[in-house]
Amino acid sequence: MPQVVTAGHVNWDVTLRVDRLPEPDGESRISSQQSSGGGSAANVAVALSGLNVDTGLVGSVGDDENGLLARRELDEAGVDLQSLLTVSDGQTAVKYLLVDEQGEVAVLGNDGANEAVTPDDVEPDYVRAADHVHLTSQRPDTAAALAETASAAGVRVSFDPGRRLADRDFSRALDAADILFLNDREAESVLETEYPGSAFADRVLVIKHGSEGAVVHAPDATYEHPGFGVDPVDTTGAGDAFAAGFVAALLEIEDYERAVEHGNACGALAAAEEGARAAPTESELETFLDEQY
Ligand code: RIB
DSSP: OOSEEEESOOEEEEEEEESSOOOTTOOOOEEEEEEEEEOHHHHHHHHHHHTTOOEEEEEEEESSHHHHHHHHHHHHTTOBOTTEEEETTOOOEEEEEEEOTTSOEEEEEOOTTTTOOOGGGOOHHHHHTOSEEEEESOOHHHHHHHHHHHHHTTOEEEEEOOGGGGGSOOHHHHHHOSEEEEEHHHHHHHOSSOGGGSTTTTSEEEEEOGGGOEEEEOSSOEEEEOOOOOOOSOOTTHHHHHHHHHHHHHHHOOOHHHHHHHHHHHHHHHHTSSSSOOOOOHHHHHHHHHHHO
């Protein structure tokens, strides 16, 4: 059984490099186009595998060509796919990612076969056997079932709910999560008060500031890392790489200072290259960190 289980979206990404993100009634020029597997849960699973963490994925794809390609890439990356559902006559979710010259991203997408995993499809023993469960955006009831099953078994749960956080009721999954990953915008939407007074003050809250690093608010202390000042080329999947680096580091040593450093390094290296699956391998991460000091 895998050491980490990630759960959420599995997409097929079509990345269009553009000179600028289009405005209403405007036109942007496409300089290149490429396609590959994406989706936050799948990206984290691949990044963890690259960091030599045995990882399984809970999610769903369609039985179309994109689903086959997505599944093949995950399999080649060494991700355990026994809990990846294939939806008959389903279409794998496709995301069109517009990436401008500064690496900023805008997304157009459909839901496709994502979110076919219901709470009844969750295999409790698969979850209980893990050391860590990492949730990304998905059906709130499925996220809740995964988080509560893991939590009841003493398995650590992290949750990176992503852009649609404000539109969905993730309260049960949030209640069961030990670690919450948010970017600045998402943090504003859920934290009504400063961290020590917020509803999450008994959790580990990781606030990502993009290229400016990240801060970890743990119940006993705060750990800040300024980031690595790498020029972004494509920020797609940088948050997923961050989560993978953070979780992989924590599995080795319970040290949040080191975890946020590793998360930032993985996020920076991923943002410095094109595509959603540009997280570093374990040896690339080590080399990068050695070069910094
Ligand atoms: O988190 C990055 C992912 O979100 C991309 O791979 C793309 O699928 C988008 O939805």
